[in-house]
Amino acid sequence: MPFQSTFDFRTPTRLIHGAGSIAQLPRLLRRLDPALIVTDKGLVAAGVVDQVTGVLDDAGLRYAIYDGVLGNPPARCVHAGHRIFAREKCGSVLAVGGGSAMDAAKMIGIVASNGGRIEKYLGANKFTLDPPTLICVPTTYGTGSEVTPFAVLTDVKTKTKDPIISWKIAPAAGILDPDLVVALPAAVGAPTGMDALTHALESYVSLASTPLTDAIALEAIRSIGGNIRLACANNHELEASERMLLASAMAGMAFSQTRLGNVHAMSHPVGAHHNVHHGTANAILLPYVMDFNLTARLDKFADIGQALGVDDDGADDRTAAEAAVHAVRQLNRDLAIPETLGEVGVKARSIPAMAKSAMTSGNVAVNPRHTTLEDVVELFQQAV
Numbered sequence: 001m002p003f004q005s006t007f008d009f010r011t012p013t014r015l016i017h018g019a020g021s022i023a024q025l026p027r028l029l030r031r032l033d034p035a036l037i038v039t040d041k042g043l044v045a046a047g048v049v050d051q052v053t054g055v056l057d058d059a060g061l062r063y064a065i066y067d068g069v070l071g072n073p074p075a076r077c078v079h080a081g082h083r084i085f086a087r088e089k090c091g092s093v094l095a096v097g098g099g100s101a102m103d104a105a106k107m108i109g110i111v112a113s114n115g116g117r118i119e120k121y122l123g124a125n126k127f128t129l130d131p132p133t134l135i136c137v138p139t140t141y142g143t144g145s146e147v148t149p150f151a152v153l154t155d156v157k158t159k160t161k162d163p164i165i166s167w168k169i170a171p172a173a174g175i176l177d178p179d180l181v182v183a184l185p186a187a188v189g190a191p192t193g194m195d196a197l198t199h200a201l202e203s204y205v206s207l208a209s210t211p212l213t214d215a216i217a218l219e220a221i222r223s224i225g226g227n228i229r230l231a232c233a234n235n236h237e238l239e240a241s242e243r244m245l246l247a248s249a250m251a252g253m254a255f256s257q258t259r260l261g262n263v264h265a266m267s268h269p270v271g272a273h274h275n276v277h278h279g280t281a282n283a284i285l286l287p288y289v290m291d292f293n294l295t296a297r298l299d300k301f302a303d304i305g306q307a308l309g310v311d312d313d314g315a316d317d318r319t320a321a322e323a324a325v326h327a328v329r330q331l332n333r334d335l336a337i338p339e340t341l342g343e344v345g346v347k348a349r350s351i352p353a354m355a356k357s358a359m360t361s362g363n364v365a366v367n368p369r370h371t372t373l374e375d376v377v378e379l380f381q382q383a384v
Contacts, residue, residue: 007210010167011253013147017176017246019238022052025094026059028135028173033091034062035135038081038105040069043097048139048180052096064088066108069097072154072161072271072278073104078118081108092133095171098192099143099152099278102136106151106169109134118153124165136171139180141231141244142192142279144199144252146174154272160357161268170256176249178242183235190335191279193228193244197221197328198282199251201290201304202261205297207366209258217254218307223247225308225327229334262289262371265361266379269354276344283337284344288383290325294318296369301325341384351380 016024029035035056043049044067056063066081085093085108093112095105107118109131114121121127136146145151149167154160181189200220203213224247231240266289267281294301298317305312305324308331312320329339338344355376358364364371 007257009210009212009257010170011147012167012170014173015147015176015249016173019177019179019242021175021177022055022137022180024175025052025055025135025137026061029056029061029094030091030133031061034064034088035092035094036081036085036088036090036108037063037065037094037096038069038108039065039067039096039101041067043067043139049096051180052094052137063094064090069101069104071100072275073100073107074154074156075118077104078107078111078153081105082111085112090132092135093131095134095136096139098138098140099145099195102138102143102145102171103151103153105134105136106131106145106171107153107164110164110169121164122153122162126164127166127168130168134169134171135173135175137175137177137180138245138248140184140188140192141181141241141248142195144196144248144255146171146176147249147252148256150256152268159269159272159353161272174249176245178238178245181245182238182241184231184241186232186335189232190228190337191277191283193224193231193279194283194286194332194335194337195279196244196248196251197224197228198263198286199255199260200224200247201286202263202363203251203254203258204304205293205300205368206258206261207368213254213257216250218303220247220250220254221304222307223250225331228331232335259366260363261367262292262358262364262376262379265358265363265367266354266376268361269357270341270346272357273350273354274344274346276341276346280337280344281341283332283335284339284341285379285383287325287329287332288379290328292375292379293367293369294321294325341380346384348381348384351377351384355380
């Protein structure tokens with residue numbers, strides 16, 4: 001890859017980190033207008049939202065709650081949330097949850113300021129007015145959406161997932177509080193953690209990578225490899241959870257600059273067609289795509305193996321790169337991630353449609369190895 005001597009690196013989001021850091025929320029929110037809390041019913045039932053509203057109650061801040069976010073959020077989630085935002089005369093948005101809640105919050109803000117249907121803003125820089133202030137409190141260590149300029153909308157009719165891209169939707173602040181994720185069930189922590197690993201890994205080998213993103217992404221890979229097993233092992237590993245939260249945000253910073261690759265191009269149609277959890281789809285596809293990309297980035301995949309703790313003393317780049325693929329497969333096994341898409345309900349008959357959809361993704365253009373429709377079909381066949 002030619003050295004990226006010209007690039008635009010942005011990290012506009014303020015990050016506040018540490019156990020108990022949700023206590024900082026009152027000084028980030030406006031006191032005159034209510035905040036709309038965007039979350040899901042599972043987090044309400046688990047008492048996580050109560051931890052956040054307790055801080056706001058103590059500070060005398062007003063808020064409304066929209067808890068209707070679904071995984072892979074469709075437009076109806078966005079507009080249902082916006083109706084509450086408008087009815088309660090809210091002035092800011094506070095996302096509490098994983099990537100779906102944060103993406104929905106970003107899109108609610110777009111509609112609040114620019115009006116109309118959210119579908120009209122699909123693509124890059126399709127709206128002009130700044131959304132209201134957005135604060136994100138991630139409750140998983142996966143998406144990094146608290147620092148990214150992306151939101152993804154699912155169309156349940158066409159079975160597509162389409163991005164909205166604008167630095168205007170990058171959150172004003174992100175609160176990385178490990179107290180909110182330390183008890184994350186392994187069934188959630190494993191796929192979301194593997195989502196973060198996929199972000200970091202695809203950013204590191206992207207054709208658009210730069211020295212800055214390389215440094216951030218490789219450290220995120222190292223931190224995830226060293227902490228994800230422990231973070232998922234039980235509900236009291238605060239330090240491991242803290243490091244996973246930081247690594248997720250770092251991976252988000254990296255791929256915000258570089259985009260991603262074939263894994264994400266392929267996982268989005270998997271989620272849209274079969275409602276597979278995004279992190280699970282990424283984790284399953286990752287080793288297959290790594291193997292496909294090896295010859296394009298042997299040196300970088302060797303670096304990835306080292307970051308994941310592979311003992312490759314004296315090995316040549318190819319051997320070390322192949323060991324990196326094995327390390328990811330073993331990590332999936334240790335985290336009880338299925339080995340194939342077929343195990344999570346993906347049918348071979350949907351491969352042609354999923355492959356065609358994957359090829360429309362801009363992520364294919366920055367994948368390190370040139371990719372054709374036939375390549376994507378074959379990768380899906382291997383993974384199913």
